[in-house]
Amino acid sequence: MAVVTSSGPAPDLKLVIVGAGRMGGAVLQGALRAGVIEPQDVAIYHPNERRGAELSERHGVAYVSDDGLKRAAYVLLAVKPQSFMRVAPLVARRDACFVSLMAGVPARRIADRVGSRRVIRAMPNLGASLGVSATALAALPEALPEDLGFSRSLFSAVGSVYDVREEQFDAFTGMAGSGPAYAAVVAEALADGGVRVGLDRTLARDLARQVLLAAARLLETRHPSELKDEVSSAGGTAIAGVRTLERHRLRFALIDAVEEATKRAGELSREEP
Numbered sequence: 247m248a249v250v251t252s253s254g255p256a257p258d259l260k261l262v263i264v265g266a267g268r269m270g271g272a273v274l275q276g277a278l279r280a281g282v283i284e285p286q287d288v289a290i291y292h293p294n295e296r297r298g299a300e301l302s303e304r305h306g307v308a309y310v311s312d313d314g315l316k317r318a319a320y321v322l323l324a325v326k327p328q329s330f331m332r333v334a335p336l337v338a339r340r341d342a343c344f345v346s347l348m349a350g351v352p353a354r355r356i357a358d359r360v361g362s363r364r365v366i367r368a369m370p371n372l373g374a375s376l377g378v379s380a381t382a383l384a385a386l387p388e389a390l391p392e393d394l395g396f397s398r399s400l401f402s403a404v405g406s407v408y409d410v411r412e413e414q415f416d417a418f419t420g421m422a423g424s425g426p427a428y429a430a431v432v433a434e435a436l437a438d439g440g441v442r443v444g445l446d447r448t449l450a451r452d453l454a455r456q457v458l459l460a461a462a463r464l465l466e467t468r469h470p471s472e473l474k475d476e477v478s479s480a481g482g483t484a485i486a487g488v489r490t491l492e493r494h495r496l497r498f499a500l501i502d503a504v505e506e507a508t509k510r511a512g513e514l515s516r517e518e519p
């Protein structure tokens with residue numbers, strides 16, 4: 247894909263992605279697949295031209311240089327939080343809307359650095375790469391209704407979107423953002439359990455994944471306690487296992503994990519990137 251070099255006063259690109267890595271790339275791909283944006287209306291920015299060209303090739307959209315950054319109506323900030331200080335002066339514009347998915351960088355801090363108060367903050371999770379993210383959205387009051395509408399359609403392309411007050415972003419991060427890691431630990435431990443009772447490791451890992459997938463699908467139409475009750479017959483195996491989980495305080499461990507992760511998210515967002 248060619249670099250876009252010309253620049254003009256009016257935005258002629260809908261969106262520029264600043265940081266087309268794992269998460270920025272997933273959102274870009276999701277939005278293109280869902281037709282939320284057309285390839286000619288979006289571009290990738292990267293300070294290194296060779297890298298920009300690689301990312302452009304990978305995603306099938308143009309890349310822009312510093313000049314091109316001024317041409318977009320929307321800027322998706324998807325760099326690492328620690329890169330934001332370096333990137334902010336380059337992207338600063340009064341007349342654009344900034345959509346950030348950077349963890350732990352408050353919307354007001356972004357607004358102060360980029361010079362626009364049309365800032366929307368999003369918190370997706372890794373499920374975005376498969377279109378099953380749970381994404382929180384919060385906007386500064388100065389964001390326009392169409393800014394929120396566009397951001398909602400962008401993240402709806404990679405999963406479900408929830409309007410959440412920004413004060414609750416740390417809680418959302420501690421639960422839904424970090425949640426895939428807790429589920430991965432559960433999957434790994436389940437597989438270890440299978441190996442302990444004699445199943446081959448590969449089979450045990452496959453079964454653990456399938457169990458979590460089945461449970462997630464079943465929970466679409468049931469309360470968690472209903473699902474547990476359905477599986478646990480009188481005097482049977484599941485209730486024996488559930489009793490053991492209660493004895494080892496699995497519930498407490500998960501509640502505590504979410505609380506600790508939320509606290510950590512708060513600590514990180516108080517640190518200046």
Ligand SMILES: NC(=O)c1ccc[n+]([C@@H]2O[C@H](COP(=O)([O-])OP(=O)(O)OC[C@H]3O[C@@H](n4cnc5c(N)ncnc54)[C@H](OP(=O)(O)O)[C@@H]3O)[C@@H](O)[C@H]2O)c1
Pocket residue numbers: 264265266267268269270291292293297324325326327329332333347348349350369370371372423
């Ligand atoms: N991954 C997750 O599960 C997740 C969940 C929620 C939020 N987030 C947030 O998403 C953001 C990105 O995380 P990630 O996991 O996607 O990281 P990543 O894969 O490292 O992506 C960052 C991208 O930014 C590019 N980049 C670095 N400096 C740049 C600059 N000055 N201008 C333009 N692009 C630049 C990097 O290019 P190179 O490849 O050349 O270095 C890379 O492609 C973070 O702020 C994180 O907090 C991530």
